Amino acid sequence: MLRLDGLQRVAVCEGITRRDFLHAGSLATIGLTLSDVVALETRGAAENCIYLFLEGGPSQLDTWDMKPDAPAEIRGPYRPIATNVAGIRIWNLFPRMAGQAHRFALVRSLHHRNAQHGAAQQWVQTGRPPLPGLAYPPVGSVVGSLAREGGDLPGHILLSGRGQSAGFLGKTHEPLLIQSDPSDPGFRVRDLLPPDYVSAVRVHWRNSFRQIVDESFRSFEAASAGTKLPDANFDQAYRILSSTEARGAFDIDQEPPRIRDRYGRNRFGQSCLLARRLVERGVRFVTVNMFEDLGGGLSWDIHGTAPFSSISALDTLGPMFDSGFSSLIEDLADRGLLPRTLVVATGEFGRTPKINPSGGRDHNPACGTVILAGGGIAAGQVVGSSDSIGAEPRDRPIRPEEVVATVYHALGISLNTNLPGPQNRPIPIVDVGVKPIQELFGTA
Secondary structure (H helix, E strand, O other), X not given: OOOHHHHHHHHHHHOOOHHHHHOHHHHHHHOOOHHHHHHHHHOOOOOEEEEEEOOOOOOHHHOOOOOOXXXXXXXXXXXXXXXXXXXXXXXXXXXXXXXXXHHEEEEEEEOOOOOOHHHHXXXXXXXOOOEOOEOOOOHHHHHHHHOOOOOOOOOEEEEOOOOOOOHHHOHHHOOEEEOOOOOOOOOOHHHHOOHHHHHHHOOOOOOOOHHHHHHHHHHHHHHOOOXXXXXXXXXXXXXXXXXXXXXXXXXXXXXXXXXXXXXXXXXXXXXXXXXXXHHHOOOOEEEEEOOOOOOOOOOXXXXXXXXXXXXXXXXXXXXXXXXXXXXXXXXXXXXXXXXXXXXXXXXXXEEOOOOOOOOOOOEEOOOEEEEEEOOOOOOOEEEOEEOOOOOOEEEOOEOHHHHHHHHHHHOOOOOOOEEEOHHHOEEEOOOOOOOOOHHHHOOO
């Protein structure tokens, strides 16, 4: 008899529904009880997650929630195009995404109440508004902390950015932070794994060489700002540095040039490709920050005044995201990985409807768009909608905590799970009563 988790993936891939299983002959044929069917329906299909964080806050009105009939100062300079799913249109900045709409879902009604970048980023990534004195961990650190031991790579890897702290989970569950740019021609495994360190530790590092290794690794960290491994996770560091398989995961030059070109020869595109390589090799959660910081160059933070970008920056940002995201889901689908890899793309908030006098849009936490693909997501649909000018949700408002709950649900993590908080006080991974977005699983 098939194991339930194997059957679950078959059901997701083949579009088998609960109704199909409830047919009298179906249950008997495959040896399932009704309770098995309920478990099949409620457990997630995904094993891994790639979380694309679009730092700065993409304008919903100029990307995936267009208002072409609104006045010019609201609708913006772009034009709508049809996708390969009837009734779903997006802006012309994303032609490759338009051909992939059958593989992703749009949530157009994300909202919260914090217009500050840092606090909003915490809320979106942790599922809770920031609280003084209690640092909640982002979803990636939670998933990484719950990942089963196996292989030489950690459960959570963070590509680019300032880094997301593991919060009250502690340093042991900090993500492995890779700051090196994979689009740089000089990006090599040897940049991440210093040969002197590897040769020094060898077999007896736990004993006489421990002090040498500690000092050597701290020196390496000081000299290589692009790689950061927490002190509390020394065993993980050793596994990565001494494993041929782990080092190979970062060797992006193994990819054919045509594949690299398709993703885009920029930091975001190559980070998406690297994320695919990492989940292929068992990393359960990869966070890709599209930008390192705000206010110093190209970003989604399109206020219009220097040092911020104007709406015209989307002429570059749109194709950059389009190539990276579309190539990622195409690649995952072609390799049979999409059904078990959840892909999430979100910023911390959306933008204001009216273009400001500087030619930009300002922060608007009341309305934004989230994209989800793979991992059991019922694709080719839109959940929620915004009002006529994209200022706030019109129906089915979605909070950040529901998106986080959706990630846990898709990964098969019970929302009743407790995490060890300060003083070993149990803290639930989501607040009581928070539920995943059931429409995304075809169960609303």
